[in-house]
Amino acid sequence: MVSDSSSKRLTIYDLARLAETSPSTVSAVLNGTWQRRRISKKLASKILSLAQAEGYSANMQARALRSERSGIIGMILPLYDNRYFSSIAQHFESEARRRGLFAIVSCTNRDPKQECEAARMMLAYRVECLVCTGATDPDTIAQMCAESGVQSINLDLPGSKAPSVISNNREGARQLTHAILNRLVEEKRSDDPVLFIGGRDEDHNTRERIAGFKQAREEVGLVTAEENILPCDYAADKAQTALERYMLKRSTPPSAMFVNSTISLEGIVRGLQLNGYYLDDIIFGCFDWDPLAAAFHPRLMMVRQNVIEMIDRVFELIDTPPQDPHLLIEVQPEIMGV
Amino acid sequence: MVSDSSSKRLTIYDLARLAETSPSTVSAVLNGTWQRRRISKKLASKILSLAQAEGYSANMQARALRSERSGIIGMILPLYDNRYFSSIAQHFESEARRRGLFAIVSCTNRDPKQECEAARMMLAYRVECLVCTGATDPDTIAQMCAESGVQSINLDLPGSKAPSVISNNREGARQLTHAILNRLVEEKRSDDPVLFIGGRDEDHNTRERIAGFKQAREEVGLVTAEENILPCDYAADKAQTALERYMLKRSTPPSAMFVNSTISLEGIVRGLQLNGYYLDDIIFGCFDWDPLAAAFHPRLMMVRQNVIEMIDRVFELIDTPPQDPHLLIEVQPEIMGV
DNA sequence: CTAGCATGCACAATCGGTTGTGCATAGCGT
DNA sequence: ACGCTATGCACAACCGATTGTGCATGCTAG
Numbered sequence A, B: 001m002v003s004d005s006s007s008k009r010l011t012i013y014d015l016a017r018l019a020e021t022s023p024s025t026v027s028a029v030l031n032g033t034w035q036r037r038r039i040s041k042k043l044a045s046k047i048l049s050l051a052q053a054e055g056y057s058a059n060m061q062a063r064a065l066r067s068e069r070s071g072i073i074g075m076i077l078p079l080y081d082n083r084y085f086s087s088i089a090q091h092f093e094s095e096a097r098r099r100g101l102f103a104i105v106s107c108t109n110r111d112p113k114q115e116c117e118a119a120r121m122m123l124a125y126r127v128e129c130l131v132c133t134g135a136t137d138p139d140t141i142a143q144m145c146a147e148s149g150v151q152s153i154n155l156d157l158p159g160s161k162a163p164s165v166i167s168n169n170r171e172g173a174r175q176l177t178h179a180i181l182n183r184l185v186e187e188k189r190s191d192d193p194v195l196f197i198g199g200r201d202e203d204h205n206t207r208e209r210i211a212g213f214k215q216a217r218e219e220v221g222l223v224t225a226e227e228n229i230l231p232c233d234y235a236a237d238k239a240q241t242a243l244e245r246y247m248l249k250r251s252t253p254p255s256a257m258f259v260n261s262t263i264s265l266e267g268i269v270r271g272l273q274l275n276g277y278y279l280d281d282i283i284f285g286c287f288d289w290d291p292l293a294a295a296f297h298p299r300l301m302m303v304r305q306n307v308i309e310m311i312d313r314v315f316e317l318i319d320t321p322p323q324d325p326h327l328l329i330e331v332q333p334e335i336m337g338v
Numbered sequence C: 001c002t003a004g005c006a007t008g009c010a011c012a013a014t015c016g017g018t019t020g021t022g023c024a025t026a027g028c029g030t
Numbered sequence D: 001a002c003g004c005t006a007t008g009c010a011c012a013a014c015c016g017a018t019t020g021t022g023c024a025t026g027c028t029a030g
Helices: A011-018 A023-030 A041-054 A061-065 A081-100 A112-124 A136-145 A169-186 A204-219 A238-247 A263-272 A291-295 A308-318 B012-019 B023-031 B041-054 B060-067 B083-098 B112-124 B138-147 B169-186 B204-219 B236-249 B260-274 B291-296 B307-319
Strands: A072-077 A102-107 A131-135 A152-155 A164-167 A194-197 A256-259 A283-286 A298-305 A329-332 A335-336 B072-077 B100-107 B131-134 B151-153 B164-166 B194-197 B256-259 B282-287 B300-304 B328-331 B332-334
Touching: A011 A023, A011 A041, A023 A041, A023 A283, A023 B041, A072 A081, A072 B256, A081 A102, A081 A131, A081 B100, A102 A112, A102 B041, A102 B083, A102 B100, A102 B204, A112 A136, A131 A136, A131 A329, A136 A152, A136 B164, A152 A308, A164 A169, A169 A194, A169 A204, A169 A283, A194 A204, A194 A263, A194 B023, A238 A263, A238 B300, A256 A263, A263 A283, A283 A308, A283 B194, A291 A298, A291 B072, A291 B260, A291 B291, A308 A329, A308 A335, A308 B260, B012 B041, B023 B041, B041 B256, B060 B291, B072 B083, B072 B112, B083 B131, B100 B112, B112 B131, B112 B138, B112 B260, B112 B300, B131 B138, B138 B151, B151 B307, B164 B169, B164 B307, B169 B194, B169 B204, B169 B256, B169 B300, B169 B332, B194 B236, B260 B282, B291 B300, B307 B328
Parallel strands: A072 A102, A072 A131, A131 A152, A152 A164, A164 A329, A194 A256, A256 A283, A283 A298, B072 B100, B072 B131, B131 B151, B151 B164, B164 B328, B194 B256, B256 B282, B282 B300
Antiparallel strands: A298 A335, B300 B332
8 A cells, every 4th residue: 555645545547657557448447347448458457456555446426427327326214213214224225235326314304394405415416316205295305306307216105206115004004903903802801992093194104004993993893983093193292192181081091002103102101101000901003113112011012114125116116117106016014023 | 497308407507508607607606605706796696596496406526526525424333223323323414414514324234344345435425524433443444534534533432543422431331320229229129139231341332331330339339240240242132142041040030230232121121021020120221222111111221322412522523623533532421210 | 462350548528516817897096 | 098906707727537439559361
């Protein structure tokens, strides 16, 4: 490693001087097109070993500028801090890496303005594709991408201007609800009501989950009272107060609850603990997955969305872009702890 | 919005044609140096509104290439999937955004090879600074950065070739241990042993935490037997089997445990549940923070590292790079649930 | 002996910005 | 009327790669 004392980094021009050849030849060798350009094997290996020895690393900005390919793929994400979104980020990254792409992920706090701003930044950095995860307003972003000629894909929440990959929320909710109801039967409490709590009723996923919940109950001959459906938003505090308000009318907590995310579960559990209720007898079904929570509670069943398959589907869409922007791919989640 | 049907994006040359001026003028106006270049206010606002109307967005690759400033700041991270690391990523991102920088975060699975590879990529994209979080081998990366003339900073785990920002692990552990011991006294079980479990004894943080643990016990006149210190690595399975092996000699679980991360806690709780032990009486102190876990267990105390302050310190170091690469900044964590 | 092709490489334009410099014109003082 | 400065902008070089094209040279075939 000769690394100049000058902090300037090596360019193909430096390598060309060192190898006594031309920059274009160095470029061809380093980006693998040298056979097509009929560079001799001898010169090629000379340049390669030189580059190695000197620790050359290509300036991606220059490459991107000239080749019109940034090598970057972007994702916007609501939050990192739950197992679902963080594993989405993680798999997205490693899958991108496997394909020689550099993944950049931006966290937008479920805020449409931040989503737009992040998308604008990503487009400025000339991402080759933008994956829009759990966006509150996916269509605006899809529109921005389309105007820049950049492919976009929706993940977790569907949109109408770009293909979408989501979980089969209805079927997952149906299965989770059946699991809850079976557990009630096993424990001879089949007449007790089940409370659905958490999520937003404007949001596609919540609506589907409510539909699955009702459908499962219908399938065993139960009708669902609207008062037992509480889409009070996701936040822990909202869920906690919603439950407290619900319980004003009754003296005991519901024997079973369908909780629409771990963050809602957090509020609910905290509220019940604070009020001195014994938790272990309550049957929880949570449409989300957190192994630490699952370890703590014996009657907690969880839906684990199939992140690996979802990310695979996303990259398949990237490889062969579909014609239909309404394309909706639903991936089956798994019920844990039944 | 006139957006050409041609998918080509607008450049300063297009804007110059539209505004009947020169590209250099457009550039000066758009990057704010127009006053210094004595462009008339009239022309400036004409160009600005044109850029707005046409939805111009600068090509960051071109800008970075010419100005030698990518506007990118990088971070490598072991994992996303716990509250500590995910909030590090989240605050890093928003703080970077506040400073007009674009954050890119890469997940390296505690694997030195992946860490190196990610650092290489980041350097190829000409990050202006690299923050190295919880790296297994921070010095190698600091070395790579130094050779490229890029500033680097260690976070969470210290290194010797770049300044480091970490939690005050020893003091945090000392306080957590005191909290555990106080609880034992309150519950009249002060003679029961306390088990330290989880972490790696090669790792700086674990060593410090063990030291803090022992120190706290010493301060109340207790000596710590080495058999009660089990740095069995972080993974859930490792912790589970380590605890099971430990319990072969005794019939009941320890009344109190100092658990060195939520991932270890997961294995321990799961193991105890599987073996039918009643958890709620066990006092847990966990050097990590997870509000959902905290909601579930009444006797779980947790250490919440002060991520916001740590990230602030990191950016202060970026703003005014210190001369001494051995600089170690320790941030006080907070004990939750005492 | 020479046309013709393959081989091996160098030249130069280009991507889209940034920035040092230079050149008009206008305004001002004397 | 003349010189001087201030104003307002355009020119062109450059950042570091990629890539179409062209020019020697060597070899083969006729």
